[in-house]
Amino acid sequence: MAGVDSGGGESRSHAKHAKKRKKKRVGIRVDMTPMVDVAFLLLTFFMLTTVFNKPQTMELNLPPDEKATVEVAESSLMTVRVDKDGAMFWNIGSEPLQALAFNDLRSTLIQRNQANPKLITLVKVHRDGNYKMMVDIMDELNLANITRFSLAPMTDKDLQLMARAATL
């Protein structure tokens, strides 16, 4: 404390002189080059490691209860079946199955939905089938603006139907 006080007193006693003689500012020069070098190094590192594309997601809603059943007229139920090799078949109601190429899926879906606006699409994928196939089909459904679709497990009856359709 004393030191600070005496220092203050001294500066006050010299105040008259200090007013006349301005303290000269000392320009401090620091070499910024290394800092800037490091900054650029980090900048390039972060620029190169940053990944901007975040994965996208597809939203899916399942019916809340498995037991909840919706009565659908057979004529307005379109079933798309995919077997384990990725071959696709479609039919409406209990019509015979028709083979379908993936490229024709969207046009078929749009066409059928225009013919019957109440159409509900049921997608059945074989358990050994490909997950990508399901995502692709759902993507096509979304692109065709079809929101009323559901996923169902494949039964033996579906397998028989597909086997029969494949031999034709």
Add this chain to the structure above:
Amino acid sequence: MPKIKKKRVGIKMDMTPMVDVAFLLLTFFMLTTQFKPVEDVEILLPSSHSSIKLPESDVMMISVTKEGTIHLGLDSQILRERLFGVEGKYKASMQVTKQDLANLLIQARVANPRLRTVVKGDRGAPYGPVEDVMTVLQQTKITRFNLVTDFEKS
């Protein structure tokens, strides 16, 4: 001629604006960078045209690998410790069986009700395990979930 050396002219340029911009970019990249979490399983995503973004936090990720195994990943360390014990604390995801999955999902949802469920399946994964996962989700009353995909340009 050879004796008179040309005097080099020292060019002084004001670097301040450039350095300012560099620092600005540096801070931007430093703050926006998110390091990819170390993943135990490698998953190649299928592509879709959907443009909904993956939420950044409160994510419960169910991964289905190419071989058909199911992994459950959580982004919170505390939650991981609670579910999988100490060994799972520092792992991004743990392999689970479909029998255990329902229980773990319920526990996780009780611990953090804001958790969003996300299913991340490999491009070449068989559909069977995915179907099982969806059945489990339906049983545990998680009726709204997202499938992770890559963005496909059309």
